Each structure stands twice: as C-alpha cells, then as structure tokens.
Amino acid sequence: xxxxxxxxxxxxxxxxxxxxxxxxxxxxxxxxxxxxxxxxxxxxxxxxxxxxxxxxxxxxxxxxxxxxxxxxxxxxxxxxxxxxxxxxxxxxxxxxxxxxxxxxxxxxxxxxxxxxxxxxxxxxxxxxxxxxxxxxxxxxxxxxxxxxxxxxxxxxxxxxxxxxxxxxxxxxxxxxxxxxxxxxxxxxxxxxxxxxxxxxxxxxxxxxxxxxxxxxxxxxxxxxxxxxxxxxxxxxxxxxxxxxxxxxxxxxxxxxxxxxxxxxxx
Amino acid sequence: xxxxxxxxxxxxxxxxxxxxxxxxxxxxxxxxxxxxxxxxxxxxxxxxxxxxxxxxxxxxxxxxxxxxxxxxxxxxxxxxxxxxxxxxxxxxxxxxxxxxxxxxxxxxxxxxxxxxxxxxxxxxxxxxxxxxxxxxxxxxxxxxxxxxxxxxxxxxxxxxxxxxxxxxxxxxxxxxxxxxxxxxxxxxxxxxxxxxxxxxxxxxxxxxxxxxxxxxxxxxxxxxxxxxxxxxxxxxxxxxxxxxxxxxxxxxxxxxxxxxxxxxxxxxxxxxxxxxxxxxxx
Numbered sequence: 001x002x003x004x005x006x007x008x009x010x011x012x013x014x015x016x017x018x019x020x021x022x023x024x025x026x027x028x029x030x031x032x033x034x035x036x037x038x039x040x041x042x043x044x045x046x047x048x049x050x051x052x053x054x055x056x057x058x059x060x061x062x063x064x065x066x067x068x069x070x071x072x073x074x075x076x077x078x079x080x081x082x083x084x085x086x087x088x089x090x091x092x093x094x095x096x097x098x099x100x101x102x103x104x105x106x107x108x109x110x111x112x113x114x115x116x117x118x119x120x121x122x123x124x125x126x127x128x129x130x131x132x133x134x135x136x137x138x139x140x141x142x143x144x145x146x147x148x149x150x151x152x153x154x155x156x157x158x159x160x161x162x163x164x165x166x167x168x169x170x171x172x173x174x175x176x177x178x179x180x181x182x183x184x185x186x187x188x189x190x191x192x193x194x195x196x197x198x199x200x201x202x203x204x205x206x207x208x209x210x211x212x213x214x215x216x217x218x219x220x221x222x223x224x225x226x227x228x229x230x231x232x233x234x235x236x237x238x239x240x241x242x243x244x245x246x247x248x249x250x251x252x253x254x255x256x257x258x259x260x261x262x263x264x265x266x
Numbered sequence: 267x268x269x270x271x272x273x274x275x276x277x278x279x280x281x282x283x284x285x286x287x288x289x290x291x292x293x294x295x296x297x298x299x300x301x302x303x304x305x306x307x308x309x310x311x312x313x314x315x316x317x318x319x320x321x322x323x324x325x326x327x328x329x330x331x332x333x334x335x336x337x338x339x340x341x342x343x344x345x346x347x348x349x350x351x352x353x354x355x356x357x358x359x360x361x362x363x364x365x366x367x368x369x370x371x372x373x374x375x376x377x378x379x380x381x382x383x384x385x386x387x388x389x390x391x392x393x394x395x396x397x398x399x400x401x402x403x404x405x406x407x408x409x410x411x412x413x414x415x416x417x418x419x420x421x422x423x424x425x426x427x428x429x430x431x432x433x434x435x436x437x438x439x440x441x442x443x444x445x446x447x448x449x450x451x452x453x454x455x456x457x458x459x460x461x462x463x464x465x466x467x468x469x470x471x472x473x474x475x476x477x478x479x480x481x482x483x484x485x486x487x488x489x490x491x492x493x494x495x496x497x498x499x500x501x502x503x504x505x506x507x508x509x510x511x512x513x514x515x516x517x518x519x520x521x522x523x524x525x526x527x528x529x530x531x532x533x534x535x536x537x538x539x540x541x542x543x544x545x546x547x548x
Binding site for chain 1: 446450453469471
C-alpha cells in the first residue's frame with residue numbers, strides 16, 4: 001500500500017480498495033461496489049457519473065460515513081472514516097429539509113448539530129441564506145418554497161457548517177432544466193470562492209462534463225470505475241463556454257460510449 | 267481548509283430575483299373571501315334550523331315528539347338558567363376530560379414504544395387488534411362489575427374508547443417519518459437520542475394529533491351511551507331521564523347541547539392543530 005503522508009500532496013479523500021455488498025436479506029452478499037480505488041485532492045471538484053445501480057450513491061454514503069464498507073476503507077486526510085462528521089456535509093436530491101422548520105431554522109438546526117455556539121447560529125445562518133440569494137425567504141417553510149429554492153436552502157445548510165468536503169447526491173436531479181442550469185452556474189461559483197472539495201453525483205452527461213474538473217465514469221454490476229476523465233476546460237470558464245469548447249463534443253461522445261458500453265455488459 | 271467566508275456576497279446570488287413571493291397581509295380581499303366561506307358554511311345550518319322550526323308547526327311531524335326548534339332553545343335556556351343542565355354538562359365533562367387525559371398519558375408513550383420497536387409491536391399487535399375491535403360498550407358491564415357504578419368505571423370506559431386512536435395515531439406517526447430526514451440528521455452527526463427527539467418526534471406529531479382528535483370524538487360517543495345505561499348524572503342520563511319524564515323539549519335540549527359540545531371540541535382541536543402544524547402544506 002502506498003504511503004499516505006510522505007508528501008504534502010496526500011489526497012484529501014482516498015477510496016482504498018473499497019467494496020460494499022448488500023447486507024439485508026433478499027440480495028445479501030451480492031456486491032454493490034467492487035474494489036474502488038480512487039483519490040481526490042484537496043479543493044478538487046469531481047463528478048461521478050453512471051447508470052442507476054452502479055453504486056454511486058453508495059459510494060457517497062460511504063464517504064459520508066453513513067454506511068460501513070464490506071472491505072477496504074475511506075480515508076479522509078489519511079484517517080479512516082467511521083462515522084459522519086461536520087467536516088463532510090451532504091446535499092441530497094430531495095433536499096431533506098425538515099418541513100416543520102423554516103428555511104432559517106433548518107440551517108440553525110444543522111449549525112446546532114455541528115456544535116456551533118448558540119449565539120452565533122442565527123447570524124451565520126442568515127449569512128449563508130444571503131449567499132444563496134434567499135435572505136427574503138428566511139421565515140418560510142419548505143412547502144412554501146419552490147424546488148429550486150429548497151435546494152438552495154439545502155446547499156446553504158451544507159455550506160453553513162463550513163465543511164471541507166461537500167458530498168452532493170444528484171442535487172439537481174429533481175429540478176426543471178432552467179433552474180438546474182442556474183444552480184449549476186451558482187455551484188461552480190461557490191466552489192471557486194470556497195475552495196471546498198466537492199464530490200458530485202449525476203446521471204446526466206452534460207452536467208458531469210460542465211461542472212467539475214474530473215469525471216469519474218462508473219458502470220454497474222458490480223459498481224466499478226471504468227475511466228477517469230480529466231477535463232481540459234479552464235477553471236474560470238462559464239458553463240456556456242465549456243459547452244462551446246472544441247473538445248466538448250468529443251468528450252461527450254467518449255463518456256457516452258463508456259456509459260452505454262458499461263450498461264451493455266451489465 | 268474551511269470555507270473562506272467573504273463579506274461580499276456572490277453577485278449572481280445577490281441580484282437573482284425571488285422566484286415566488288406570497289404576501290401574507292390581511293387585505294379586503296381576505297375579508298371578502300372569509301365572508302363568502304362563512305356564508306357558504308352557514309347555508310345548510312340555517313336551512314336545517316328553518317326546517318326544524320317549520321315542520322312541527324306545519325303539522326308535517328307531531329310537535330309532541332319533535333317540538334319546534336324555538337321550544338327546544340327555550341328549554342336549553344331554562345335548563346341553564348335553573349342550573350340543572352349545567353350540572354349535567356359538568357358531570358359529563360368531568361368524566362370525558364380525565365378519561366381522555368389518561369388515554370393521552372398512556373397512549374402516546376405506549377405508541378412511541380411500539381412505534382420504535384418493530385419486534386415489540388409484532389408481539390403485542392395481535393392483542394392490541396383484539397382489544398381494539400372489542401366495543402367499549404360491550405365491556406361496560408365488565409367495567410361496572412370490576413369498578414362499581416361510580417365515576418371510575420365511566421372514566422375507564424372513556425379511556426378505553428379514546429386510547430386506541432391515540433395509540434394507532436402515534437404508531438402511524440412514527441412509521442410515517444421520512445427516512446430521508448433521518449439520513450440527513452445522521453449525516454449532521456446527530457446521535458440516536460437526538461435523532462429521535464429532534465427529528466422523529468416532531469415528524470410524528472401531526473399523526474398523534476389526529477389520533478387525539480378522533481379520540482375526543484370517540485370519548486364523547488361512548489360516554490353518552492354509558493351514562494344512558496347506568497348513571498345518575500351527565501348528558502346521557504339527562505336525555506334518557508327527560509324522555510321517561512316525557513319532557514321532550516328537555517330531551518332535545520340535552521341532545522343539542524351534546525352536539526354543540528362535540529362540534530366545539532372538534533373545531534378547537536382543529537384550530538390548535540392548524541396553529542401547531544402551520545408548516546404543513548394546506
């Protein structure tokens with residue numbers, strides 16, 4: 001096994017021969033993920049793309065410490081992940097906001113859970129609502145907000161605990177195309193501003209190619225990494241610029257063929 | 267490596283317009299809408315009252331057996347003025363409220379216990395089903411034999427009728443908590459106790475409250491029957507006693523008071539529910 005602390009460029013997050021099998025009865029023992037081996041550097045924006053059933057959400061749960069691996073481990077700064085922690089924050093597809101709490105209270109709730117002192121919570125929650133452009137909606141309940149607004153609240157909630165790693169599980173999957181594109185742009189901007197490490201899951205090729213720096217292409221049966229594509233687009237390019245880039249079409253075709261090839265074998 | 271907070275908000279966020287806004291001011295339009303709904307809700311009641319008044323007077327029904335509404339209202343008035351009706355209302359309430367309170371105190375914790383432990387639920391479910399489907403009225407003689415004809419047997423009757431909806435409401439509430447909320451709570455690092463206290467419990471409250479509301483209705487229903495069968499006070503007793511005395515307006519007065527108490531209880535509970543659960547989508 002390679003030494004982790006030998007240089008300053010040790011990975012932020014390392015998936016170390018990671019495997020996961022079903023635990024409960026109908027499919028117990030059947031592998032979900034087989035021997036995942038992958039490093040993510042600090043500040044990197046990595047997008048995982050793959051068909052449903054390729055274990056990409058499981059991979060994220062493992063990184064979040066929400067579930068235990070069958071074999072191997074997840075290392076955060078060289079230390080094994082065993083449980084959730086405030087240095088990793090998850091954004092879920094269906095927002096996972098508590099419906100009985102207002103937008104502001106939902107963020108305050110996360111800050112309380114992360115151990116932020118009581119006196120600081122409200123100020124900080126307002127700051128992060130402001131950051132996602134929702135200061136006017138602080139006192140509204142999730143059912144009074146649109147899907148896009150709810151996801152902004154959820155993103156603000158995740159950012160408010162100032163995580164080192166942001167884990168995003170198809171966060172824009174339930175949104176309409178226009179809202180989705182707006183949030184993609186905003187997310188890129190937030191990432192550049194915050195220098196957080198982001199792992200983003202999607203099954204949308206265009207989203208995968210235009211958001212991050214690396215695209216990890218996965219296949220199902222059992223879940224595995226087929227290729228890692230490092231994107232050639234400049235970090236400050238807008239999503240429109242990225243999509244107009246001469247290599248975009250070629251990369252899109254390549255990733256698409258990997259995905260359909262993987263699906264064919266599964 | 268924590269996020270660098272900067273004072274300047276990201277411009278695109280700052281200037282992006284609100285997607286939707288719902289003003290919550292009280293306007294003329296609100297008042298107009300409220301009036302229309304109040305009008306609609308009262309049409310049928312007014313018609314019923316009119317029919318009740320006219321039918322006996324026009325000879326469509328025997329006024330001896332169904333006196334006009336005005337006579338019944340008069341009986342309500344004299345009943346309260348003489349203090350007699352008040353005594354019976356109080357007697358009923360002093361059975362219904364303790365019985366319902368006991369049902370809440372027992373039903374909610376028991377429901378929580380059975381709701382969090384599927385195994386325990388599996389063990390007790392058959393017994394619970396059996397009890398739940400045994401009419402409280404059928405057990406009236408049993409309670410009377412065991413507890414005598416005093417207050418305690420009636421309070422236990424009410425308790426028995428009220429505890430099932432509360433118990434089931436609590437169990438259903440716990441089952442209905444969205445697993446995603448729990449997953450989110452876990453990802454925030456909440457321990458099991460906090461997950462329960464801060465996510466599961468508040469998430470279950472709507473269903474618990476519905477259970478309490480159904481229990482209140484069941485409590486009144488069973489209480490009146492119990493009072494009719496073996497009691498010296500209470501609205502159920504009064505209905506029966508008035509009929510035997512051939513005080514027919516008095517009998518309808520007691521029935522009317524009972525209906526009003528039931529409806530008021532329900533609407534109070536509904537409004538508390540709405541206030542408590544204003545976060546719920548309408």
